[in-house]
Amino acid sequence: MASEPKTNLREYCRSLLLKEKQDREDNNILPSECAIIDILLARQLEMACVYEELYGKLSGNELAIKMALSVIVSCATFWRPEHLKEVRERKKELCEVNQTIEKLASELAMELAHRSHLNEVARLWSDTTDDICELIERASCDNQHFQMFLKEDLMYLGSRFDTKYWPSLESIVMAISRDADGAEIITKDNLTAAALVSNRPSNADFLRALYRGFDNHFLSHGGGLPDGFRLSDAAMASVMNCALNLRPDQLIDAEYVKGLRQRDREKIKI
Known part of the structure; x- marks a missing residue:
């Protein structure tokens, strides 16, 4: 040309x-x-x-x-x-955060299980709850969407099915630990x-x-x-x-x- x-x-x-x-x-x-x-x-x-x-x-x-x-x-x-340097740094940071969450959640799960055991065998009672529905309600006190659309149904289920039908607090926290441990960092x-x-x-x-x-x-x-x-x-x-x-x-x-x-x-x- x-x-x-x-x-x-x-x-x-x-x-x-x-x-x-x-x-x-x-x-x-x-x-x-x-x-x-x-x-x-x-x-x-x-x-x-x-x-x-x-x-x-x-x-x-x-x-x-x-x-x-x-x-x-x-x-x-x-x-x-x-x-992209910043993205790589954030990726590394995410990996480190997940490692920390895996460790802390695992430790917390063991402590929750320990507390449950003491509540059962000791002649004492820790004034805490292991009712997952109650905890969800407390955690959602400022969530208007929960208050308007989910609270009534959840409270109904909580009253109908006692704690043996729900996951224990330690099992929920342990699931968080396993989730963080197996997490793969995926780009959007x-x-x-x-x-x-x-x-x-x-x-x-x-x-x-x-x-x-x-x-x-x-x-x-x-x-x-x-x-x-x-x-x-x-x-x-x-x-x-x-x-x-x-x-x-x-x-x-x-x-x-x-x-x-x-x-x-x-x-x-x-």
Whole structure:
């Protein structure tokens, strides 16, 4: 393709990005995405190969090109390395919290069982309740939904069936312990799942999320991108260099992307 069409494509994609930015500013939303758009605009020469591929592979379909650019902007905004670092820290924190809950709940279950035993054999009585319905009612004193819709039915069941029909407090707490012990940390969206497929954080997390972002917008998934749409390794490298605003000493190339694809092909099918 000659230089003039390439220049026209840069201007064409620039106009689409400017329109997207204007829409966000007019609606006073997503300023972080506007910042990414500004970065792409500032590095439009490096993005030229990307624009050329988008136009060619999407047959000049404006809606599809806009969608692909939107995916790039969104992934660079919400799945950039610093954000994913925070997600990894939260994942580690969740694991530690579950370990703590498992330990404390197990200890509490044993203490509850011990108290029940003493109440049965000692000539004393701890002025506490083991009535699960009563405890639920106490815990829900400020819950208007419970008060309006559940309390009457629960109290009826509690009066009809005595404590032998209900789980003991220690068994409930032990169930909480087992639940925490067996808990798996699950991501809420498949882009984050793809980005975190490696335990070791890197800029490659963004590329993984971007591949999955394209997948989510295939025609078969209700989007506007043709099924199987992919940018070349060189174009993906340019996207990452520009969207993450990498410095000259941080730039990656097509070989880096190719290596990533080969390593992750089975894990996330890219």
